[in-house]
Amino acid sequence: MNKDQFLNTGLLEQYALGLTDENENLEVEKYLNAFPELKKEVDEIRNAVEQYAIQQAIPPHPRVKANIMAGIDELQGSKPSGGRAGSSNNWMKALLILGFAGIFGLLFLYTQKNAQNQDLKREFAELQIACDQQNERIQANQLEFLFMKHRYTQKVILASSNPSSHTKAVAFWNPNEKKGLVSLGSLPELPEDQQYQIWADVDHVMISVGLLENDYDGLQDIAYLAEAESLNITIEPLGGSTAPTVEKLVVSGLL
Amino acid sequence: MNSTDLVNGLKNGDKKIIDLLYDQYAGALYGIIIKIVKNEELAEDVLQDSFIKIWKNGPKFNASKGSLFTWMLNISRNTAIDKTRSSHYRQLESKQKIDFQITNHLNWSYTPKTEHIGLNKVVNGLDDKYREIIDLIYFQGFTQQEVHEHLNIPLGTVKSRLRIGLRELRTFFSVQRVSIIVLLIGLLG
Known part of the structure; x- marks a missing residue:
């Protein structure tokens, strides 16, 4: 019998409705195993007729339930698997469950505490790093401050050659310490593919003394050249140039 | 409580499970039993006997062989059919011609559960020719052959009507489920 022939027997519906005998059950189950989609159909039929039956429910008189419960109570004494025999067993089960629950509870608390501990350690390490960084920054600031206050430190204002422009940068230059610092001051922000570069004029030759970071407000180190006569900042492609782009000179100042 | 808990409880003879099953299904089973025995008092007896048997x-009970409800229905239906074969039932039947009308017999009102109110209309829309066959076979335990003899319609027609009727029920209840889900999503969203 193929699938369609089988479906035509009407056995599948009888089976889904629970109206087949043992032999018929075996027959139907053979087809269910061969065609899993029929299994789904059986489940759907069962669900649908169940809903259908529930929909047509009529509530029985409450005495019926009371009678049933009383009937079961009466029979329970004679039923070996029910009631008292199981009760000590149930106690044991309850105790076991409680025991396991306790162990799992402790285990849970332990892992939680452990995780908390790890978190605290991580947080502490992070704070320590932050603290070290702050210290370094303070030290650097102190050094900068001392450097600026140094009696040989010369403050150089770098200004635009265009008198209408108020753009300015500032440099600190110290021949004694052989050290130079520069701040971008009010120089405009540059697009990402460009960068300020600072040049020292030595005997009319421009020598690069540093590439400046775009968005850094603080003081940046530049190279110190004893023979430098002036400092000049130009706009160059990101990464800097070997020779200054003179037409992109922004500010300059004499030393 | 899920269906596995229910089945396990049932296997252990847990009385609480009978309580739950009764609340859930007694109405549906009673509605079917009364169609078979056509007498309230007898239907109550049958329902009571059925639940004791279920316990x-x-x-x-073997969940792999069918749903819990189908199993309970089988027990109830067989108990009801046995009742109609008893001498007591025959006496009763011969003494008074039973002109059975559920609504006239019930002295407490039947209020459908709210979730089913909307369904009523649609399932009532199930064509009578399908409903009659589903009721005879599913609720009253007729074989297809018996329906063929009882209603005097060809056996092939009985089979195809049962098949179509069940398909309509399936479609209806699966659509119902989808629309409830859509409604829920709508409410939550």
């Missing part, structure tokens, strides 16, 4: 036979 006693709980350990024999």
Whole structure:
């Protein structure tokens, strides 16, 4: 019998409705195993007729339930698997469950505490790093401050050659310490593919003394050249140039 | 409580499970029993006997062979059919011609559960020719052959009507489920 022939027997519906005998059950189950989609159909039929039956429910008189419960109570004494025999067993089960629950509870608390501990350690390490960084920054600031206050430190204002422009940068230059610092001051922000570069004029030759970071407000180190006569900042492609782009000179100042 | 808990409880003869099953299904089973025995008092007896059997036979229930409801329905239906074969039932039947009308017999009102109010209309829309066959076979335990003899319609027609009727029920209840889900999503969203 193929699938369609089988479906035509009407056995599948009888089976889904629970109206087949043992032999018929075996027959139907053979087809269910061969065609899993029929299994789904059986489940759907069962669900649908169940809903259908529930929909047509009529509530029985409450005495019926009371009678049933009383009937079961009466029979329970004679039923070996029910009631008292199981009760000590149930106690044991309850105790076991409680025991396991306790162990799992402790285990849970332990892992939680452990995780908390790890978190605290991580947080502490992070704070320590932050603290070290702050210290370094303070030290650097102190050094900068001392450097600026140094009696040989010369403050150089770098200004635009265009008198209408108020753009300015500032440099600190110290021949004694052989050290130079520069701040971008009010120089405009540059697009990402460009960068300020600072040049020292030595005997009319421009020598690069540093590439400046775009968005850094603080003081940046530049190279110190004893023979430098002036400092000049130009706009160059990101990464800097070997020779200054003179037409992109922004500010300059004499030393 | 999920269906596995229910089945396990049933297997262990747990009385609480009978309580739950009763609340859930007694109305549906009673509605079917009354269609078979056509007498309230007898239907109550049958429902009572059926639930005691359900409790006693709980350990024999095999979930792989069918749904819990189908199993309970089988027990109830067989108990009801047995009742109609008893001498007591025959006496009763011969003494008074039973002109059975559920609504006239019930002295407490039947209020459908709210979730079913909307369904009523649609399932009532199930064509009578399908509904009659589903009721005879599913609720009253007729074989297809018996329906063929009882209604005097060809056996092939009985089979195809049962098949179509069940398909309509399936479609209806699966659409119902989808629309409830859509409604829920709508409410939550």
